[in-house]
Amino acid sequence: MSILVFAEHDNSTLKADTLKTVAAAQAIGGDIHLLVAGSNCQNVAQEAAKVNGVSKVIVADNAAYEHQLAENISLLVTELAGDYDHILATALTTGKNFMPRVAALLDVAQISDIIAVESADTFVRPIYAGNAIATVQSLDSKKIITVRPTGFDAVATDGNAEIISLDTVTDAGISAHVSDELSESERPDLGAAGVVISGGRGMQNGDNFKLLEGIADKLGAAIGASRAAVDAGFVPNDMQVGQTGKIVAPDLYIAVGISGAIQHLAGMKDSKIIVAINKDAEAPIFQVADYGIVADLFDVLPELEGKL
């Protein structure tokens, strides 16, 4: 069997979550190729060649792929699909965007967001915001799969795969990139951080998120937020942790002023240790927390920062 894995990157570095998707490919078993599609992305290709378990890196380096528009990437992947039994992408916004398009072009179903591999055609995935876990057997000849990174442990990066370049260019010509508004942060990625501290509606406003920063600095943590905090405009959308936002599973997750709606729990309840700080003792977040403090966060946060 052969497996194509789509590499997540920003044209300069390979996203660490790709290493987890490769782990999922290894669990399926077969000859694994990584596809690096982008523009001026040779550095990514070099990094991809070091990923363990990968025998070949296919590089499609062209302006048409710079912003990874779904219309263009899906044509590229569909063109390569003939050689593969499985095609995998990470269940992040790029993969979620183009993969169903690939599946439909190939006339096969997609299995989204798998967290475990049972066999080459049977996969485990959460449904209903993680309140049920489904085991699904694909009946299609080709399997199109997105992988939830928190379900797999990253493979190492001391490999040495062959790199080949692709000259064909697939440009659908029906969409164009206009602009990006990227969040600049010195902190680790939410998905990759070992510690995450998140604020909810209880933070009251965006300024108060500064109270989380000092603690995040001391713990090397990423800062997240609940949907309520994002909807209220306290912080930008890319900080949202939850069913339809980012799914995280750090060693330590600190939920501050977050009540614990089903949709938020879906994004963090696989964390190793959960700490909840909330003044409402009845808040559902305490039902999943390993350690809880029932107190006003405006008292607890400065004390915690001072004592860490």
Next chain:
Amino acid sequence: MKVLVPIKRVIDYNVKVRVKADNSNVDLANVKMAINPFCEIAVEEAVRLKEAGTATEVIVVSIGDKSCQEQLRTALALGADRAIQIETDESLDALNIAKLLQKTVEEEQPQLVILGKQSIDSDNNQTGQMLAALTGMPQGTFASEVKVEGDKVNVTREVDSGLQTVALNLPAIVTTDLRLNEPRYAKLPNIMKAKRKPLEVKPAADFGIDLSPRSTLLKVTPPATRQAGIIVDSVDTLIEKLKNEAKVIS
């Protein structure tokens, strides 16, 4: 221009679902159902486009048994002009849903199709993208802003790194994220009016599409439960526990 909005009937977002004792699926008997929250945002966006004079007609479509007429009536009460129910008793996977919607797009010729980015039951996040592929249209997924300008639509998308804006040739597909708008509540006179709006029922079997399933659901189990934790009385105790018991900080 015409706007088509496919919607789905799902479990109400406040209800915590339970798995059946025989692990065959989740138990939806006597559970409160509603229009999928992302679909509701899609309806709202289409109605706003009509109120702004950009859209001329808003058509809602749902695929399911007779019960989904309830959600279609809700969408009509929110301001959609007419509804189509594609009738089937089967629970179809996203690809087959997309194929039925493709036929509807061919018949209705909308300039814009707005869908929810995912349904909160199967959490697949596929239908809009698949419909885009089948119709050859460009897609603006996870939209937080939609601006129709001439023969293009500019869609601002919520992506992992922030926001990305793309320009799509019309006709196009848009899937909604949470921040696109805040849906209105249906007013009583509009709920009454919605009962008289046209609702056409079309059997899925008449579409001439092979709707056989592409996967088998082998089992559904409850997730692993977390052990109940403890309430600590002070920040000092918390830090001590995190250091010495959980060993997650040093």
